[in-house]
Amino acid sequence: MGKVKGLYMDIQENPFIECPECKDTDRQGKVQSEEFKMTSYGVYEPFETWVECENCSGMGEIERDWENEEEEA
Numbered sequence: 039m040g041k042v043k044g045l046y047m048d049i050q051e052n053p054f055i056e057c058p059e060c061k062d063t064d065r066q067g068k069v070q071s072e073e074f075k076m077t078s079y080g081v082y083e084p085f086e087t088w089v090e091c092e093n094c095s096g097m098g099e100i101e102r103d104w105e106n107e108e109e110e111a
């Protein structure tokens with residue numbers, strides 16, 4: 039006796055995962071980069087800058103690659 043519960047639990051898994059490229063930053067969807075700028079005294083110096091994360095297009099999360107995971111198994 040007893041009904042089977044939790045049959046659909048797997049479906050509720052989030053299809054999106056945190057983007058590994060930018061999840062450790064405090065700016066979602068951005069990664070730190072360096073940009074060289076000409077300073078007032080005529081030298082190029084690196085400045086820290088934030089650019090849109092290419093891996094997730096600035097979304098901060100990417101769609102889980104289900105097919106890949108199945109192939110690896």
Ligand SMILES: [Zn+2]
Pocket residue numbers: 057058059060061067068091092093094095096097098099
């Ligand atoms: Zn990202």
